[in-house]
Amino acid sequence: MPSVAPSRSRLSDCRLAPPDRPTASRQNVPLTLVERATSEAIATAGEILRAGGLVAFPTETVYGLGADATSDAAVARIYAAKRRPSFNPLIAHLDGLDAGLREGDFSPDARKLGEVFWPGPLTLIVPWAAAGTISQLARAGLDSVALRVPAHPVAHALLAAAARPVAAPSANRSGRVSPTTA
Secondary structure (H helix, E strand, C coil): CCCCCCCCHHHHCEEEECCCCCCCCCCCCCCEEECCCCHHHHHHHHHHHHCCCEEEEECCCCEEEEEECCCHHHHHHHHHHHCCCCCCCCEEECCCHHHHHHHECCCHHHHHHHHHHCCCCCEEEEEECCCCCCCCCCCCCCCEEEEECCCCHHHHHHHHHHCCCEECCECCCCCCCCCCCC
């Protein structure tokens, strides 16, 4: 994978949290800090996501706290870390419109919006596709799903490395200001 050249150096920061590495933090949340979003760091972040861990990463709007959107256990880690109520659904970040079409039932208008505005800071809420892989917990038990294809080069590379949908609300405690810098 080629090195990702972020548009702003502050947004190239990336935080990784593998599920199996203990720390002395107050919440005992495992954490690995990566200062630059190199190809190796992004590959490692993809591995962490596939293993059920959490990864903080930049999008073009805010930093997101990501987990494997297909795993209830990984999604539960987001809710716990953010202290977010589980009745509040999460946005699933995808690597492209084709992935969205597999996860949701798009009306012609929703499909057109995705074609025109993705990648970019647009979340579409569509009926969940019966064959979709996004977990019920990420959808908060709803029959709809919130989908987004971010344009930020680090986010896009991370989604490709994860090779699955990534649930990613903002990387802050629930109810607090969303982070825009690392």
